[in-house]
Amino acid sequence: MKLYQNGIKRILDVLISLAGLMVLSPVFLLLILLVPCFFNAPPFFIQKRLGKDGRIFSIIKFRSMTGDTDASGNLLPDEKRTIPFGRFLRKSSLDEIPQFINVLKGDMSLVGPRPMLPFYNGLYSSVQMQRNRVRPGITGLAQVSGRNQISWYTRFRLDVWYVSHVSFWLDMHILLRTFQQWFNGKNVEHTRHIPQEFEGNP
Template sequence: MGKRIFDFLVSVGLLMVLSPLMAALVVLLWWRGEGPVFFTQTRTGRSGRPFTLLKFRTMSEARDASGKLLSDEKRLTRIGSWLRQSSLDELPQLYCVLRGEMSLVGPRPLLPEYLPLYSEEQNRRHEVLPGITGIAQIKGRNRLSWENKFRYDTWYVRHRSFLLDVKILYLTIRPLVRREHIYPEGSLSVVPFRGNRKSA
């Protein structure tokens, strides 16, 4: 209950402070006209329940002659690249926190199709609400292997506490300001999780 109250109060405060910036981003993305302002996608939440993740859109809807979406590298817009580098594309997730579908701190929410691929230990990440930031985000974010991400996620589940959340939020500031580990090494796309036979 304490974590939920903390999440709610901090999210309300951040939305109040950041609402002019978010409104400006909505107008800018609408004016650029490269697709819907918001990107929505089904992700897996606590206890494996699906919910709708909300972000500012960073890629266009450009397709090839057959109607297939182009690669992420070709669809990433100029403003989208800036939003990702600054992590401003994540701001709408504060509304997911208000709805009780996410927390400020926790394992990042992933795609539902990954559910049958987790080991028993990796699946423990769903014992808590997914977060906007977490240990994996301060330890290397998208530069980490899937196995290491899940190792940090399950460590958090076992050791979670209010003080740990505060520490993670504080330590998130440095990589956020320095724009570290936004993309995997040598790519703009995260390699999909394919499963593994070993426990994380």
Template sequence: MKRVFDIFAALVALVFLLPVILLVAVLIRVKLGSPILFTQDRPGLDGKIFKMMKFRSMLDAKGKDGNLLPDAQRLTPFGKFLRSTSLDELPGLFNVIKGDMSLVGPRPLLVQYLPLYNSEQARRHDVRPGITGWAQVNGRNAISWEDKFKLDVWYVDNRSFWLDLKILLLTVKKVFVREGISAEGHVTIEPFKGSSNELK
């Protein structure tokens, strides 16, 4: 039922949001250049790697050494707007249709974090990752990593169709309020460096 709902809702959303998607794509091309889409390897169900799609929100500015400048220096006001309104997440609907993601589930994090999870935290990969999730509507990037993982695992253990609907409704509210977009002193959240103890 969850997979059928994901496909149906994602298709409906794409139809209704098509004008917004096209407008955002044009603005990104004008303000940030190409490519319009940003793709990155992320772990999905059972840790299987997939290409997650988002709208590009940063410049490709590089330093004298040829390496990309820090995120804070490459994120423009327009990029901040895309992130704060979650418009950069719209291409993720295609990941949902493909089956890489669900509308609701733990957010897919960086591949390099995989060996850092303890056994409990790794359970977040027992379900498909989501465009939004229980941790996103309970603090997003303003909460600690430990709290984020606890919320992710709680969702895995308590997931249901009605909980997903609740999370989707709360997500709409959070988008308008623009809460928890970033941790203090960071563009999004500080990098995860591993858990100090193994959770049983």
């Protein structure tokens, strides 16, 4: 298991990400051209996220929401900033393609707990903090077990379990389930069944 975590997993991340970018390069280039036309903004959405050992990195996604604000200059709620093209990108998970770049840079892995916003780090319990022991992933055990349809508590419990049981076969199982769910259109739309914002542990 340690051999896999300390070397083989990283090699597979790089090889699969390179292959993914090559196969999806026509879609990638097309979206670079299309996204600015729909959002009147640069194609990429870049945001700070928590990485391994609490390190901050910049996650890269295709833009899927507008930057519309209210009279006070505050961003409108997500549902009011999402246009049909953005919903399509999210439902198809095409907005996630640029994260292969994060994997190649070493910020992320193909499989791991999803990266959270930095302020969440101060809300974790000591057990939940263990999710930061590995690189965050494009997909993960929580994502193939219900995604936004499960509670934060369950999501973090699955993340911590994954960290303690990382293996080649577990990663292959999660990747296979990810492709199956994507192909079947199951649990892929980010905006459905969004749970209440995580505010820490009681």
